[in-house]
Every structure is written in structure tokens, then in C-alpha cells.
Amino acid sequence: MSAMIPDNEADMTDAAKSPVPLLEVRDLTIQVATASGGKTVLDGISFSLMPNEVLCLAGESGSGKSLTAMAIMGLLPKPAARITAGQILLAGRDLVDLSETEYRKLRATRVAMIFQEPMTSLNPVMTIGEQITEVLVAHQDISAAEASKAALELLTEVRMSSPERRLKQYPHELSGGMRQRVVIAIALACQPDVLIADEPTTALDVTVQAEILDLIAKLQERAGTAVIMITHDMGVVAEIADRVIVMRAGKQMETSPVRQLFANPSTQYTRELLAAVPRLGSVAASLEAHELANTATVVEVNDLSVRFPVRGGLLNRVQQNVHAVEKVSFSINAGETLALVGESGSGKSTIGKALMSLLPFDGEIRINGRATRGLSRRSLQVVRRDVQMIFQDPYASLDPRMMVGDQVAEPLIVHGLASGTELSDRVAWLFKRVGLPLDAMRRHPHEFSGGQRQRVCIARALALNPKLIVADECVSALDVSVQAQVLELLRELQEDEGLSYLFISHDMAVVEQVSDRVAVLYAGQVVETGPASAVLGNPRHAYTQRLLSAVPIPDPEHQRVPFVRSTEDIVSVMHAVGTAPEQQLLQNHGRNHWSAREAG
Amino acid sequence: MSIHLLRRILESLLILLGISIVTFLLLYLLPADPARQIAGRSATVQTVENIREQLGLNLPLYQQYWHYLSNLLQGDLGRSYLQKTEVSELIAARLPATLLLMAGAIVCELVIGLALGVISALWRNSRTDRVLTVVSFTSVSAPQFVIGILLLYVFAVKLHWAPIGGYGTFAHLVLPALTLGILGAGWYARMMRSSMIDVLEKDYVRTARSKGLSRSRILFRHVIPNAILPIIAMIGIDIGMFMSGIVVVESVFSWPGIGQLAWQAIQRVDIPIIMGVTLVSACAIVIGNLLADLVAPLVDPRIRVR
Numbered sequence: 012m013s014a015m016i017p018d019n020e021a022d023m024t025d026a027a028k029s030p031v032p033l034l035e036v037r038d039l040t041i042q043v044a045t046a047s048g049g050k051t052v053l054d055g056i057s058f059s060l061m062p063n064e065v066l067c068l069a070g071e072s073g074s075g076k077s078l079t080a081m082a083i084m085g086l087l088p089k090p091a092a093r094i095t096a097g098q099i100l101l102a103g104r105d106l107v108d109l110s111e112t113e114y115r116k117l118r119a120t121r122v123a124m125i126f127q128e129p130m131t132s133l134n135p136v137m138t139i140g141e142q143i144t145e146v147l148v149a150h151q152d153i154s155a156a157e158a159s160k161a162a163l164e165l166l167t168e169v170r171m172s173s174p175e176r177r178l179k180q181y182p183h184e185l186s187g188g189m190r191q192r193v194v195i196a197i198a199l200a201c202q203p204d205v206l207i208a209d210e211p212t213t214a215l216d217v218t219v220q221a222e223i224l225d226l227i228a229k230l231q232e233r234a235g236t237a238v239i240m241i242t243h244d245m246g247v248v249a250e251i252a253d254r255v256i257v258m259r260a261g262k263q264m265e266t267s268p269v270r271q272l273f274a275n276p277s278t279q280y281t282r283e284l285l286a287a288v289p290r291l292g293s294v295a296a297s298l299e300a301h302e303l304a305n306t307a308t309v310v311e312v313n314d315l316s317v318r319f320p321v322r323g324g325l326l327n328r329v330q331q332n333v334h335a336v337e338k339v340s341f342s343i344n345a346g347e348t349l350a351l352v353g354e355s356g357s358g359k360s361t362i363g364k365a366l367m368s369l370l371p372f373d374g375e376i377r378i379n380g381r382a383t384r385g386l387s388r389r390s391l392q393v394v395r396r397d398v399q400m401i402f403q404d405p406y407a408s409l410d411p412r413m414m415v416g417d418q419v420a421e422p423l424i425v426h427g428l429a430s431g432t433e434l435s436d437r438v439a440w441l442f443k444r445v446g447l448p449l450d451a452m453r454r455h456p457h458e459f460s461g462g463q464r465q466r467v468c469i470a471r472a473l474a475l476n477p478k479l480i481v482a483d484e485c486v487s488a489l490d491v492s493v494q495a496q497v498l499e500l501l502r503e504l505q506e507d508e509g510l511s512y513l514f515i516s517h518d519m520a521v522v523e524q525v526s527d528r529v530a531v532l533y534a535g536q537v538v539e540t541g542p543a544s545a546v547l548g549n550p551r552h553a554y555t556q557r558l559l560s561a562v563p564i565p566d567p568e569h570q571r572v573p574f575v576r577s578t579e580d581i582v583s584v585m586h587a588v589g590t591a592p593e594q595q596l597l598q599n600h601g602r603n604h605w606s607a608r609e610a611g
Numbered sequence: 612m613s614i615h616l617l618r619r620i621l622e623s624l625l626i627l628l629g630i631s632i633v634t635f636l637l638l639y640l641l642p643a644d645p646a647r648q649i650a651g652r653s654a655t656v657q658t659v660e661n662i663r664e665q666l667g668l669n670l671p672l673y674q675q676y677w678h679y680l681s682n683l684l685q686g687d688l689g690r691s692y693l694q695k696t697e698v699s700e701l702i703a704a705r706l707p708a709t710l711l712l713m714a715g716a717i718v719c720e721l722v723i724g725l726a727l728g729v730i731s732a733l734w735r736n737s738r739t740d741r742v743l744t745v746v747s748f749t750s751v752s753a754p755q756f757v758i759g760i761l762l763l764y765v766f767a768v769k770l771h772w773a774p775i776g777g778y779g780t781f782a783h784l785v786l787p788a789l790t791l792g793i794l795g796a797g798w799y800a801r802m803m804r805s806s807m808i809d810v811l812e813k814d815y816v817r818t819a820r821s822k823g824l825s826r827s828r829i830l831f832r833h834v835i836p837n838a839i840l841p842i843i844a845m846i847g848i849d850i851g852m853f854m855s856g857i858v859v860v861e862s863v864f865s866w867p868g869i870g871q872l873a874w875q876a877i878q879r880v881d882i883p884i885i886m887g888v889t890l891v892s893a894c895a896i897v898i899g900n901l902l903a904d905l906v907a908p909l910v911d912p913r914i915r916v917r
Contacts, residue, residue, distance in 0.1 A: 084821055118823030126821075131814040135913055136836050145832070146822040181912040197822065323614075 032059035032100075033237050034083070034122075034205050039097035041078055041261075044090065053078050054261045055097070060205065065231065065238045067248045067269070070258035071284075071490035072461070076241045079258075080207045083239075084124050085114040101205070120150050123203035127210040129190035133182040139166075139193050140178030146200045165196040169226060187355075188219035195226065202234060209241045216354040217517055221561035221574035224251060243490060245288045246520075246563030249273060250570065257281050269567045287491040288565045289520035291547065306345040309397075309478045309511045310366065314374035315339045317361050317535075321585065334584045335361045337535040338374070338594055343479065346505060348512040350522040350543070352558070353532035356584070359515045362532075363481040366398055366513065379478060396426060399472035403484035405464035409456040415467045416442070416452030422474045441470040445500060462493035469500065473508075483515045498525055519562045523547050528603075531555045534584050536595045541604030551606035619904060623897040630893040631683070634886060635676050643880045649692050666692065679886070688890070689883035691876075698887040702869055706891070708778055709868030712860070713853050713895075715788025717846065720795035725842070727796070728803020729835065735808060743800065750797035755856055759790040759863040776865035787864040791856050795849050799842060806838040813837070840911050847903030851896040 039056045042049035053075040060066050068076040081087050083099055085106060099106040101121060106114070126132040133142060143165060144158035153161070159178065166174035169192040182190055191211060198206055208227065212220035228251060231238050240251055248255055252269040257280065265278045276282045317336040320329040336358040343349045351359045365372040368383050368391055376383045383394050399422075402408040409418060420438045423429045429437050439449055445466040456464055465485065472480055482501070486494040502525065504510055516522050522529060523543055530540040531554065539552040550556045561574045586592060595607035646663040647654075663669050667678060682689060688698035727747060731740045750758075766786060767775045773786050810816065811834060819833040857870030865871075869888050876884035908915040 086817065086820055115823045115825065118821055120823065124821045126814060126818060128814050132818045134815040134819065134833050134837070136840075136911055137832070145824065145828070149822065149824050149828065183913045194818070197818070327618075 031062075033062050033102060034060040034239075035098070035100040036079070036083070037098040037100065039079065039082060039099065040095050041075075041082060041087070041092055042095045043092045049095070051095075052092070052261050053082070056256075056258075056263050057097075058256055058263075058266060060237050060239060062204075062237055063231075063235050065228075065240060065251055065253045067252035067255045068239065068241045068258060069243065069245065069248050069255055069284075070264075071243060071492065073260060074258040075261040076258055077209055078261075080124065080209050080239065080241055083205075083207060084118065084122060085109065085111075116150070119146050119198070119203060120201045121203055122205045122207065123198035123201070125191070125194050125198050125206070125208040125211045127213055129187045129194055129214060132194055133190055135182055137181070138178065139180055139182065139185070142193070143178075143197055143200060146197055150201050161200070162196075165200055166193070168199070168230070169193075169196045171196075186219075187215050188222065191215065191219075191223055192226070195223075195230070199230060199234070199236075202236075204237060205239065206231070206236045207239045207241070210243070211240075212247065213242070213244070217519070218354060218558060218561040218574065218576065220247075221563070221571075222576065224563070225573050227251070244563065245285060245491070245565040249565045249567045250563045252567075257284065273565075273567050283492065285565070287495040289491075289495075289518070289524050290565055291520040291523055291559070291562055293520075293523075306347070306509075308342050309345050309347075309379060310513070311342040311377040311380075312362075312366075312375070313340050313377075315362065315365060315376060316373040317358070317365055317370060318373075329588055331585050331587055334535050334586055334592055336365065336372070337584075337592055339530075339532075339535075339537055341530055341537070341540065343511045343513060345478065345511055346509045347528070348505065348514050348526045350514040350516060350526035350529045351532055352516060352519065352522055352529060354517070354558075356534075357532040358535040359532055360483055361535075363400065363483050363513060363515055366479070366481055367395065367400055392426065396475040397478045398481060399475060399477040399479075400481045400483065401465070401468050401472050401485040403487050405461055405468050405488065406456070408468055409464060411456055414453055414455060415459070419452075419467065419471045419474055422471060426475060428475070437474070438470075441473055444473065444504075445470045460493070461489050462497060465489060465493075465497050466500065469497075469504075473504070477510070479511045479513065481513045481515070484517065486521060487516065487518065494521070501525065519547065519559060531558065534592070536592070536607075537597070538595055539606040540597070541600070541606075542602060545600075545602060545604040549604075551600055551604070553609060555606070616905070619901055623901060626897055627890070627893055631680065631886075631890060632676070634889045635679065636672075638882050638885060639672055639675075641880070645692055645880045645882055648880045683890075688887040691884050692881050693879055694881070694884075698883045701872060701884065702887055702891055705867055705869045705872050708866060709857055709861070709870060711784065712787055712791060712857060712866060712868055713850065715784050716792035716795070716853060716856075717849070719788050719792030720799055720849070721846075723792070723796040724799025725803050725835075725839070727800035729807060729830075729838075731800065731804040732807030732811065732838075733830075735804075740804075747797040747800040750793045751801075755790055755794065755859045756863055758793055759787070759860055762786050762790055763863070776863075778865075778867050787860050787866050790863070791853060791860045794856070795852065799845070802842055802845070803838060806841055807834060810834050810838045836910065840907075843907055843910060844903055847896075847900035850899030851892075854892040854895065 036059070037057050039053060040051060041053035043052050056075070056079055058066065068079060070076055078087070078092070082094060083106070087093065094107050097107070101117065106117070133139075140159060140162055143162035144155070147153055147158045147161055148155070162178060163174055166177055171177055171189065171192050177185070177189075177193075182193075185193070211227070212223050215223060224247065227238065230236070240247070242248060249269065254266065254268050255272045256263055257265040257272070257278070259280055264280050265272065265276065267277065272281065273285065276285060315336055316334070316338055319333040319335055321331040321333060322328065323330045339358070339362060341349060351362060353359055361370070364370050366376060366378075368386075372384070378394050378397050381394060383391065386394065409415065416438055419441055420434055423434055423437060438452060442449055442452055447463065447466050447470070451459070451463070456467070459467065486497050489497060498521065501512065505512065512525070514522065514526055526543045528541065529543045529546040530537050531546065531552065532538070533554050539546055539550065539555045546555065547559065550559055557574070557576070560571060562571070564571050584592070597605040598608055599605055646659045646666065646668055650659045650662050667675060679689065686699065688702070690696065691698055691701060694701065727743050731743045734740050763775060763786065766772045774783055777783055816829065816833055819829045857868060858874050859870075860866065861868045861870035862874055869891065872884060873888040876888070
């Protein structure tokens with residue numbers, strides 16, 4: 012910690028009133044070079060960071076949050092982006108015109124950073140041990156043996172399981188959450204005064220997110236490090252922040268203590284932002300009871316299993332199977348939404364792909380009463396019209412070289428359903444239906460925002476007039492305000508067209524908002540299923556309870572209890588050929604609410 | 612690991628068998644008649660026929676191949692028609708020179724190619740980068756005999772820095788190795804440039820910078836080891852490219868290797884030698900690829916076989 016901070020400066024909220032800020036950003040302005048000259052992307056941002064404080068930079072994509080962080084770290088992509096005005100004062104010293112050599116000495120020792128993507132932010136060809144020790148060796152007068160001892164201590168401190176073994180492992184051998192712990196260990200190695208965390212949990216499962224947030228909070232408390240947390244998630248803001256800066260399009264909209272921000276936002280934008288945040292438990296049970304009992308069954312799935320063979324040996328024979336989905340059964344009625352929830356690797360997306368007949372499966376899938384297994388390509392094509400898919404990443408799921416109108420028309424052409432003016436009329440109708448202007452048809456994907464692209468994807472999915480849409484994390488990549496609009500569009504389409512949705516998501520609050528029923532998946536099996544209000548409001552299975560307890564609450568007055576992972580949470584889905592995992596037997600709790608019997 | 616290796620070796624043997632069949636067929640289909648070549652223009656039909664019978668050239672093709680293969684399995688590559696020596700002895704005598712030349716060429720192309728690629732990438736779109744782009748494209752597109760003669764003219768004839776040809780000292784090796792390696796160097800410079808640019812944008816390089824590491828540490832420990840991965844797979848393929856190059860380079864520099872041997876044999880339709888050199892080259896290519904496969908997991912932990 013910096014020497015000028017008095018020892019008794021412990022109370023974090025009071026720290027904000029301290030006259031000596033650790034870091035002060037004054038009127039920071041950044042321009043990026045474009046073909047038509049410099050464009051201002053960060054416009055006069057000012058804030059101060061007190062010792063011990065957690066300051067959140069919140070805002071939607073393109074608001075300039077990450078740019079601010081990179082500017083403080085001296086890592087702006089030069090010469091494309093440059094600071095045109097303002098100061099960054101670290102303990103009174105201006106960093107803006109610092110030489111690269113001088114800056115290098117500050118990084119990791121005074122200011123350190125954690126990045127968003129744990130999967131890619133570690134060097135794949137270096138051991139974890141070396142990636143931690145190199146930062147110690149670079150900044151401290153320390154021997155190799157001392158450095159690896161210190162690395163071991165750091166890994167223990169970030170609560171990594173079997174830390175000695177991890178030192179010798181490579182990043183690809185660790186899960187996302189474990190990698191993020193390594194990144195945190197690296198960032199904390201030289202005990203920096205300021206830790207910048209750029210969306211550190213966005214790419215992680217909600218349970219892992221809870222663990223990482225708890226970890227950062229605990230370490231911050233212990234070492235007294237000041238934290239700048241960058242996030243788009245108001246739940247995370249409410250949980251961790253002392254003060255919040257709301258940013259939008261490079262401008263600072265509002266700076267308030269966290270409780271004040273949530274209780275009494277001073278700008279219209281913040282109010283809108285907070286209003287768009289889905290909140291778990293906010294949907295009244297009466298709203299959700301929309302009567303569907305008498306509608307026809309669109310999809311029926313019985314004992315669906317999907318296995319991926321793992322080959323090996325001299326003759327490349329199957330030695331083990333990954334049981335991605337194990338004996339899953341459910342049905343979806345017309346106009347109904349079934350949500351599949353669970354952590355990554357639980358089999359959610361695999362079920363979606365099986366419904367589309369995109370991979371081989373065992374068991375039975377009936378779409379509109381017709382079994383899809385073993386159908387010829389030609390008959391399958393007819394069945395596929397009834398099931399369409401929307402993917403998570405609207406950037407990746409559109410062809411960048413094709414006009415979006417053509418991409419929406421493509422399914423109609425492939426299935427030979429329309430041509431000539433009928434085709435263009437139908438495409439125009441689809442664009443209108445999803446709320447896009449007609450002139451958008453002749454544009455390319457890069458000319459649209461994320462939300463508009465997802466609308467194009469929805470239009471494409473609607474082209475064949477399907478009965479069921481498999482929406483695989485279709486709003487996860489979108490900002491909350493855009494997310495709310497897309498969800499509203501999906502709801503409208505359901506009402507008007509009687510569409511059914513299989514809604515795959517990791518976001519419990521969104522699931523509560525859109526779904527009629529929920530199925531909780533764990534290691535490829537359903538452990539709990541029933542009406543959304545029952546499963547989310549009164550979870551019976553311990554796993555569902557843990558999953559829900561991990562969700563951050565977007566209200567600083569109501570903090571969730573610290574998340575505790577159970578050792579049972581880690582179960583392998585790899586099984587030797589001929590063996591299968593024990594099947595979870597479901598018991599009824601009434602009103603169609605079922606959960607797996609638990610051991611003991 | 613050992614199972615993986617065993618499988619790769621079995622695959623390699625099948626490839627070699629296939630190559631021997633194809634080469635044998637191609638040589639059989641050649642319009643030239645080896646018996647006539649040996650006997651000379653003035654020989655009688657009877658003499659030619661006798662030679663043909665002696666060499667077993669009058670047998671059906673499959674029998675000829677079967678003989679060849681069964682001898683081959685005992686390590687016998689046959690006898691040269693004209694030099695009247697065992698082909699295996701001829702090749703064994705010349706192989707070290709060729710291997711030395713190839714090793715020299717690999718060093719040249721890696722050192723020159725990687726260095727130019729790294730420089731181009733670090734000063735991307737600068738004048739240096741543009742000059743190096745022209746240089747590497749020139750080296751890729753210029754025929755090897757032109758480069759060889761050019762180097763000979765400048766460094767041997769004009770500057771007297773290197774001997775004109777022959778074999779024996781390190782000085783003899785420099786120009787032929789450079790000539791053979793320069794094509795690959797051009798390729799590697801381009802590949803390394805794009806690979807480096809790709810890696811420089813990676814998140815882990817940003818992490819390395821945020822750690823406050825020195826430029827050289829970031830470059831040599833984080834960027835280059837990752838950028839070099841696609842190149843390593845190429846080295847195996849390169850050995851195949853060298854095989855066609857050594858025929859030219861060894862002729863230009865009078866380098867006593869198997870390329871020169873092959874060139875002489877082709878001119879005289881000395882089929883056992885052509886077959887022998889082809890098989891040895893095929894072996895070299897297969898072993899090169901095998902080595903590349905075995906080295907790759909050492910540098911990239913993600914592809915280590917469990």
C-alpha cells in the first residue's frame with residue numbers, strides 16, 4: 012500500500028471522502044484515428060480513486076470503459092488511439108507522458124489488470140508457474156527458487172485446488188474459472204496499489220462468477236488494494252461497488268455512491284439502464300400462469316442421449332464416451348417456452364442441436380408427432396422447417412460478405428418455398444416483422460449493431476414459418492437495454508404466431524422473465540423441472556438452490572449470501588464403453604414440479 | 612505416445628510402398644529403353660535382347676516389381692546398369708554430402724526467414740517492411756539455378772569470398788546451402804510475418820505487457836514461441852521441396868551428393884539408381900514429416916498426446 016495513507020483508513024465508504032486520492036483521472040479525452048480524422052471516443056472523464064475503494068465503471072458496449080482502463084495501464088493501441096487531453100495522476104505523478112520504460116516499472120507493481128477472457132489471456136505454451144514467476148522476477152530482486160515459492164503461495168491465496176500441480180500445468184489443462192484465478196494471482200503478485208478488473212467474470216458461469224467475485228472482494232479487503240471494476244452487469248455493480256461511474260458513448264453520465272445510484276439515480280439514462288435489468292424474483296406468479304394445457308404438443312423428447320466417442324489406441328477404437336446428454340425427456344406445447352438452464356458443459360446446447368438433427372442421438376425426438384431419428388436427408392429437410400435456431404453470437408452467425416436480405420431469403424430458396432416477387436415480398440414482411448427498416452435488406456452485417464443483427468437472425472429463423480425456435484443464449488451477447496428489446500420481440504412473436512421456444516440460457520433472471528417452464532440440467536441430466544415460478548421460486552434440488560444463490564442481485568440493499576460450492580458439483584461425464592452414469596430419478600412435488608432424489 | 616509413434620511409422624511404411632509402386636510404373640512407361648542405352652547405338656538386336664534378358668527386363672511388370680520389392684526388403688536396391696556397382700553403395704557414399712547440404716539449407720532458411728519475418732512484423736507497413744516484402748517475393752519466385760549462378764558470379768568469381776564449387780570445407784557449403792535455402796527463407800519470412808502479426812494481437816500478449824515485462828522478454832518468450840508453431844509443421848514439408856532443389860543446386864555447384872547422382876542416372880536411364888534415389892528421397896520426406904510431428908508437441912503443449 013502507498014505510504015501516505017493513514018493506517019486507520021479502513022472504512023471503505025468513508026474513504027471516498029479522504030482528501031488524498033490514490034489515482035486521479037482529470038478530464039481524460041481519447042481520440043482514435045479514422046479516415047476522416049480524429050474521432051473522440053472518450054470525452055473528458057474525471058474521477059478519483061481512494062485507497063481501499065471499489066469503483067465500478069458501468070455502461071453498455073462502446074461506452075469507453077475498457078478504453079479508460081487501457082489508458083490508465085498505458086496500453087492504448089498506439090498510434091491508432093491517443094490521449095489528446097487530460098491527466099492520469101498516480102499518487103500525484105502524471106502518467107500521460109511517461110516513457111514506455113518508466114511505465115513498464117509501474118505495471119504490475121503499482122497498477123495491475125485482470126482481463127475479460129480467461130480462455131485467451133494466458134500464454135498457451137508457457138506453464139502456469141512460469142507465467143506467475145516471470146512477473147516477480149521482472150520487478151523484484153528475487154531468485155528463481157524464491158519466485159516459485161511465492162507463486163505457490165499466490166496460487167494458494169487465490170484458493171486454487173492442488174496448487175503444486177498447477178504450477179507445472181499449461182493453461183489448456185485448466186477450466187475458465189481456474190484460469191481466471193491464475194490471472195488474478197499474476198495481477199496480485201507484486202501487491203499493486205490499484206487493481207483494474209475488466210469484466211473479469213463475464214465469460215464465466217454464474218457459479219464461477221460468484222466464486223471469483225467473492226475472491227476479489229476478500230483479497231481486496233485483506234490487502235487494501237483499490238479496485239476499478241469494469242462491468243456491464245448491474246448485479247455485479249450492486250454486489251461489489253462502493254461508488255459507480257455510469258458511462259455512455261465515451262461520456263461520464265453519473266458518478267454516485269452505489270446505494271444512491273440504485274435508490275435515486277440522477278440521470279434519465281441510469282434510470283433506463285436500471286429499469287432494463289432483469290431481476291430474479293420480480294415476475295409475479297400470476298403473470299406467468301398463462302394457460303397452455305389444451306394446446307397441441309410441438310416437440311416431444313423421450314430418453315434423449317447424446318454421446319461423443321473418445322478414440323485412442325493403435326486401431327483408434329472408441330475407449331470412452333462423453334455422456335453429454337443422458338436420458339433427457341421433455342415436451343413443449345404450442346405457444347410455450349421451456350428454458351434449459353445449467354452451467355457450461357451441462358448439455359444445454361447439445362440438446363438444441365439434437366432437436367435440429369445436427370448430431371446423432373439415441374432415444375426419440377418427435378416434432379409435430381413425427382420421429383426425426385433415422386429419417387432420410389430429404390424427409391429431414393421437411394421436418395427441419397418446423398425447427399429453427401437463433402445463436403448466441405449475431406456477429407459470427409451471419410455471413411459478412413452477403414447482404415442480410417439475401418441471408419433471410421436463403422432458407423426460402425433452399426426449401427424451394429418462394430421465388431421472384433413473392434420471395435422479396437416475404438423477406439420485406441419478415442424485416443418489418445422484426446422491426447427493421449426495409450432499406451436494411453440491401454446492407455451487409457457489419458453495418459448493423461449487435462441488437463439489429465440479432466433481429467436479422469430472428470427474421471432468418473422465422474422465414475420458414477417454424478413451430479419451434481431453439482434460442483441458444485440468444486441475448487447473452489447483447490447489452491441489457493437491447494436485450495430487453497429483443498426479448499420483447501420474441502414475446503410478441505410468440506403471442507402472434509403461437510411460436511414455441513426452447514430457450515437456452517445461463518441468465519436466471521432472463522429465464523424467469525421469458526419461460527413458462529424450466530428444466531435444470533446438470534452433467535447431462537435433468538435434476539429439476541417444472542413451472543418457472545416453482546423451480547426458480549421454490550427450488551427443491553440442492554444444485555438448483557446453489558445455482559440460484561450464485562446469481563448477483565442488482566440491489567445493493569439485498570446482498571446474496573456468499574456462494575459455497577459443493578464437492579458434488581464436479582462430476583465427470585466421461586464413462587468407459589458399456590457403462591453409463593446412474594440415472595437421476597425424479598419425484599413429484601405437485602403442480603408438475605419434479606426434482607431428482609438426492610443421495611442420503 | 613509410443614502407440615501414436617507406432618501408428619505413424621506403420622502409416623509411413625504404407626506410403627513408401629505406394630511411392631515405390633508409382634515410381635516403378637512411371638519408369639516402366641518411359642519411352643526410353645534401358646537395354647538399348649546400355650548396349651549403345653551400334654549394337655545388334657540380339658545384343659540388346661541378351662542385355663534385356665540379363666537384367667530381367669523381358670519379364671512381366673508385376674514379376675519385375677516383385678523381384679525388386681523382395682530384394683528391397685533385404686536392403687538390396689539393385690545394381691547400377693552402367694556403373695556396375697551396388698546402388699546402395701553409391702547412395703551411401705553420397706548421402707552424407709546431401710544431408711550436410713540440407714542441414715545447411717534449413718539453418719539458412721530458418722535464420723534468414725524468421726529474422727526477416729520478425730522484423731517485417733514489428734515494423735509493419737514501414738519502408739523496411741515493404742523492401743523485405745519485395746525481397747522475399749523475389750526469392751520465392753526466382754528459379755534456383757538463376758540464384759545459384761548469381762551467387763557464384765558475385766561471391767566466387769568477382770569477390771573471391773567463396774570457392775566456385777566442390778566439397779570439403781565450410782566455405783564450400785555456404786553458397787550451395789544459401790541457394791537451396793533462399794526459396795524457403797522467402798516463404799518463412801512471409802509466414803512468420805503474418806503469424807507474428809496475428810500473435811501480437813493476442814490477449815496473452817496484452818497480459819504480458821500489463822505485467823510490465825521488457826520488450827525483449829515479451830518478444831522472445833511470448834510472441835515468437837507462439838508465432839513459430841505453424842512454421843514447425845512446414846519444415847517437414849520443406850525436406851520434400853529440397854529434394855527437387857538438390858538436383859539443380861548440386862549440379863550448379865558440383866556438389867557430390869545424391870542429386871548429382873540422380874541427374875547423371877536420369878540422363879542415362881539408369882533405372883536402379885533412379886529408383887534408389889527416389890526411395891531415399893521419399894524416406895527423407897516421410898522421416899521429415901514424422902520428425903515435425905514429434906517435435907510439434909514439444910513446443911506446443913496443447914497437442915501433446917495423452
